Amino acid sequence: MKIKSSVFENNQSIPSKYTCDGEDINPPLEFLGVPKEAKTLVLIVDDPDAPVGNWDHWLVFNIAASIGIIEEGKAPKGATEIRNDFDKTSYGGPCPHSGTHRYFFKLYALDSKLELDFSARKTDLLEAMQGHILDKAELIGLYKRG
Secondary structure, X not given: OEEEOOOXXXXXXXXXXXXXXXXXXXXXXXXXXXXXOOOEEEEEEEEOXXXXXXXXEEEEEEXXXXXXXXXXXXXXXXXXXXXOOOOOOOOOOOOOOOOOEEEEEEEEEXXXXXXXXXXXXXXXXXXXXXXXXXXXXXXXXXXXXX
């Protein structure tokens, strides 16, 4: 399984359009090689380089396994977004205070739909995923302000 974007390569810079310095919208993403037996997908976008520890930018689950593409600036239809560390239930783009940070776009293929709702937190999501992960893919983007 693979996750990629048409606007940045793995371990390359994320264009400012997709950050707090630009439009702060999610970049387009493409999913390839999703296992046939997958029922849903989970997308976790986080920054392990934040001064306070890991910072969650986007948490989305119950994405249809057949989706293939997440369009620029749009959440996947029918999926559930939960509260990130910006205290919002939508994408929050890179916005590092200093230095270059790494942003991990982690895609998980699951063998089931998760019985959670929008009030769930990341810990609930990770717990619910246990024992259901069929495959995982990762795309890393970099960003440094100004």
